[in-house]
Amino acid sequence: MKCKWQIKKLSEIVDFNPRESLPKGRIAKKIGMDKLQPFCRDIMSYENEPFTSGTKFRNGDTIMARITPCLENGKIAKVDILDEGEIGFGSTEYIVFRAKEGIDTDYLYYLVCSSIVREPAIKSMVGSSGRQRVQTDVLMNLDIKVPSVEEQKVISGILRDLDDKIKLNNTINNNLEQQAQDIFDNMFPDISNGSHTIGEYISPKRGKGLLSKNAIYGSVPVIAGGLEPSTYHNVANTQSPVLAISASGANAGYVSLWNIPIWSSDSSFIDSSMTDDVYFWYVLLKKRQKEIFDAQTGSAQPHIYPQHIASMSITGLDIEKVHSYTLITTPIFEMIGHYKEEKTILASTRDALLPKLMSGELDVSNIEI
Numbered sequence: 001m002k003c004k005w006q007i008k009k010l011s012e013i014v015d016f017n018p019r020e021s022l023p024k025g026r027i028a029k030k031i032g033m034d035k036l037q038p039f040c041r042d043i044m045s046y047e048n049e050p051f052t053s054g055t056k057f058r059n060g061d062t063i064m065a066r067i068t069p070c071l072e073n074g075k076i077a078k079v080d081i082l083d084e085g086e087i088g089f090g091s092t093e094y095i096v097f098r099a100k101e102g103i104d105t106d107y108l109y110y111l112v113c114s115s116i117v118r119e120p121a122i123k124s125m126v127g128s129s130g131r132q133r134v135q136t137d138v139l140m141n142l143d144i145k146v147p148s149v150e151e152q153k154v155i156s157g158i159l160r161d162l163d164d165k166i167k168l169n170n171t172i173n174n175n176l177e178q179q180a181q182d183i184f185d186n187m188f189p190d191i192s193n194g195s196h197t198i199g200e201y202i203s204p205k206r207g208k209g210l211l212s213k214n215a216i217y218g219s220v221p222v223i224a225g226g227l228e229p230s231t232y233h234n235v236a237n238t239q240s241p242v243l244a245i246s247a248s249g250a251n252a253g254y255v256s257l258w259n260i261p262i263w264s265s266d267s268s269f270i271d272s273s274m275t276d277d278v279y280f281w282y283v284l285l286k287k288r289q290k291e292i293f294d295a296q297t298g299s300a301q302p303h304i305y306p307q308h309i310a311s312m313s314i315t316g317l318d319i320e321k322v323h324s325y326t327l328i329t330t331p332i333f334e335m336i337g338h339y340k341e342e343k344t345i346l347a348s349t350r351d352a353l354l355p356k357l358m359s360g361e362l363d364v365s366n367i368e369i
Helices: 105-113 115-123 134-138 149-186 278-289 290-292 306-310 319-359
Strands: 006-009 014-015 027-031 046-052 055-057 062-065 074-076 088-090 094-099 143-146 218-223 232-233 244-245 255-258 267-273
Touching: 014 134, 027 062, 055 094, 062 105, 074 105, 094 105, 105 115, 105 149, 105 319, 115 134, 115 319, 149 278, 218 255, 244 278, 255 278, 267 278, 278 290, 278 319
Parallel strands: 027 088
Antiparallel strands: 006 143, 014 094, 027 046, 055 088, 062 074, 062 094, 218 232, 244 255, 244 267
């Protein structure tokens, strides 16, 4: 039998930015804004740094970006990288949500991700253009329909299982890519120390700009200046596999690999119409990611152009050896592509279920946990 959901203020079920003691100068785990991936529960990495200032949190807390465009881009995560009783810290631009007694921590994370909290947060933003921030008091006064703890756990369990599988796929893909890099290091140990340049063998092509408002919605990722697709289009201008290099913005130079055709917009690319050895060039560039970032030009708007890539030094290449690397690693990268596609399906399923579960449209009262 479905229990009646109670209407409560969000502040009745959440402690906002709870006070924690962390002495200045103490080394602690720092989760910077750049460590949060769009629409991703899990925190992939952190840094150990002396505490100076910032929000403080414990395992089980949910952290949400309160500044534009980070919130619109889905920067919300559940903290789980700390030890028992350990306190971490992060950006001053986070809002920390801690579940009060009677509230499941996973349920709270998904509540914050849902339109029930996220949309009012975005609408509440005030401040100068480009630096707008969420008004915390608006969130505190939101009316929330709260199910019983038992129903909370059923709801969060359904969504958590999907996110757990996404996390597992990420781990598998990281391990597979590490294998491909290890093979590369073994076959090409000194490839970066040479008198030749990448441009002697291949040079990336520049993409064709496509504004989100001009895209005709489809399944083709549009790769621009960010870490994730800027939108989706109905046609591609590349052939898969394809590596893309973001051209401008804070992430100019970011190298990504796609097992499906993409529309290269504010990016340059190397695809299978240009070479049979896309995987070789991807690993070569990915291993030199920091060097590419360091080559950014322009202060207000950093850029990386194809000529930056073409001018990078390498040794003379044994093309047959390059082909051999492609032959050995193609099954690895095809497997990575499979798990990426599965992640996309899992995320779409989660995102479709989220509003229905959090609103009570889907009745879970008869599901046992």
